[in-house]
Amino acid sequence: MPDHSSFSKNRHGRFRQSDILRHLFETVVERCLVQGLVGAEGFAVDASLIAADANKQRSVSGAEWSAQEAKENAGRSVQEYLAVLDDAAFGAASPVTPKFVSPSDPAAQWTGAHKGHAFFAYATNYLIDTDHGVILDVEATRAIRQAEVGASRTMIDRTENRFGLKPGYLVADSAYGSADNLAWLVKEKEIAPHIPVFDKSNRTDGTFSRANFNWDGEGDRYICPAGKELVQFRRTYATPRSGITSEGTRLYRASKKDCDACELKQRCCPNAVARKVPRDLNEDARDVARAIAGTPDYERSRHRRKKVEMLFAHLKRILRMARLRLRGPCGARDESLLAATAQNLRRLAKLRPSRLPAAMTA
Ligand code: SF4
Structure with a gap:
């Protein structure tokens, strides 16, 4: 041994x-x-x-x-x-x-x-x-x-x-x-x-979460519960911008005019002039997992x-x-x-x- x-x-x-x-x-x-x-x-x-x-x-x-x-x-x-x-x-x-x-x-x-x-x-x-x-x-x-x-x-x-x-x-x-x-x-x-999907975007204060906004991939925009569009840019910049934030997301914004006149504002963005929805750069992969x-x-x-x-x-x-x-x-x-x-x-x-x-x- x-x-x-x-x-x-x-x-x-x-x-x-x-x-x-x-x-x-x-x-x-x-x-x-x-x-x-x-x-x-x-x-x-x-x-x-x-x-x-x-x-x-x-x-x-x-x-x-x-x-x-x-x-x-x-x-x-x-x-x-x-x-x-x-x-x-x-x-x-x-x-x-x-x-x-x-x-x-x-x-x-x-x-x-x-x-x-x-x-x-x-x-x-x-x-x-x-x-x-x-x-x-x-x-x-x-x-x-x-x-x-x-x-x-x-x-x-x-x-x-x-x-x-x-x-x-x-x-x-x-x-x-x-x-x-x-x-x-x-x-x-x-x-x-x-x-x-590991997703922290759901809100718990009763206001709309990102899931309440419909993604329109072809139009590169979200459609809000009131039927208005949220887009990244509302004007053309002389120097094109990437629109990517430091957190690796793209921000889609509603127009102030739409939100001011909206009946759903209290349930959407009561403390902001207009609603912003961030979209992760890899949100499309999350959408694949959600569809499965x-x-x-x-x-x-x-x-x-x-x-x-x-x-x-x-x-x-x-x-x-x-x-x-x-x-x-x-x-x-x-x-x-x-x-x-x-x-x-x-x-x-x-x-x-x-x-x-x-x-x-x-
Ligand atoms: S407050 Fe603005 S983003 Fe929210 S539902 Fe109304 S129009 Fe849409």
């Missing part, structure tokens, strides 16, 4: 350098492909929080912790974090200083996303095929939405490059429904987004999305991976890869015999 230290030395040394765990994971995915368990009609993506091996009592406030100071006497997990400071899945995911940082595992994110007690966590991200729930890719990231959305793109690209698979649709929850992400799916990847929502295909794919949630429930309850045993981004990645490999092997074992010819299973 090898000495116990051989396992950890190999894991930190030659296993990581050779990327053997990813190779193992992808080999199992290939077996699933060969067995016909992946239809690639639709994929589902989601993330789940896994508690990190980091203690709140030993944490410091985010404002006090500095990467520069941590460089001196940095342990392995800190060195790993410093190496991914510019990585979109970790350091570059958000410029916001976290409330607390664990000096022993600074990549772990202090999060209250479970609505209960806040804790240090990583996110494990799964991209699955919705036919049989085979995990096609897995990625460990910081436990924040921006990193999780970035991971979904990384996994879709990697699955296409590695296995030549691109889905007809992607199903996900509203965390993935920003205009920017929908535009990437619709325009760049040509994947139908079965995703609820509510269709029978959408309802079917929403139901199929539950497979990814069931995999996370299995991961935590049966495989007991509610808390990571290893620290640092590489530890989170290794554990996520191993767990996803085990889940795929289980799926392969469960589904494969019924697909083999009777003579081979006898």
